[in-house]
Amino acid sequence: MKYITWLILSSYLLVAFTEAAWGFQPSASFTQSTLDNLEDAPIIPRVPQNNPQKIKLSRSPEETATRLAQEVSIQIANDIAYGLVIAHEKRQVRYGTRMYRKVQTAINLLRRGAGLDGASRRSGVPRPLLDKLMQWGQQRPGASRHHVE
Known part of the structure; x- marks a missing residue:
């Protein structure tokens, strides 16, 4: 039972991390308050949402x-x-x-x-x-x- 609970919680964490990485809004059933209630959940670092730098394509003479x-x-x-x-x-x-x-x-x-x-x-x-x-x-x-x- 603990294993199934761990799988469910880790899948929620993976979904939230993927949504954050791709810039999606977190789903309604999984919010920051849900993360705060998880004591044994692994800590996932936040992905910064900065705009990527534009690459210069100009070439030297x-x-x-x-x-x-x-x-x-x-x-x-x-x-x-x-x-x-x-x-x-x-x-x-x-x-x-x-x-x-x-x-x-x-x-x-x-x-x-x-x-x-x-x-x-x-x-x-x-x-x-x-x-x-x-x-x-x-x-x-x-x-x-x-x-x-």
Whole structure:
């Protein structure tokens, strides 16, 4: 019987704590006077009802520039990837060849944030070839018309 009474009282305490935490008004059957009458009930700390602080979402100029550079790099990689499909159709760079795999490496480097010159140097693909693939890729529908130097 004591166990059942303890379960009932602890469930009332849990309900009251949950209502207080979520900002609900306590139920009519369970009030502060009921809490005062409980001698063996555990003490539950009150949750403060302060308004949460608003989080600032502004970014530093350096972070904004980094994000913009990464987005442009990803767009260039997408242009080169589509240009590689066109180059295969024109029989310029065939699928599976060593140059094809090098261009794929350059695309992966660009998507990870490397610049066009760095991707060209690290992958071993001549920069004029990447420029030509990018030019072909920019002719697809939905491609952005950015200028890359």
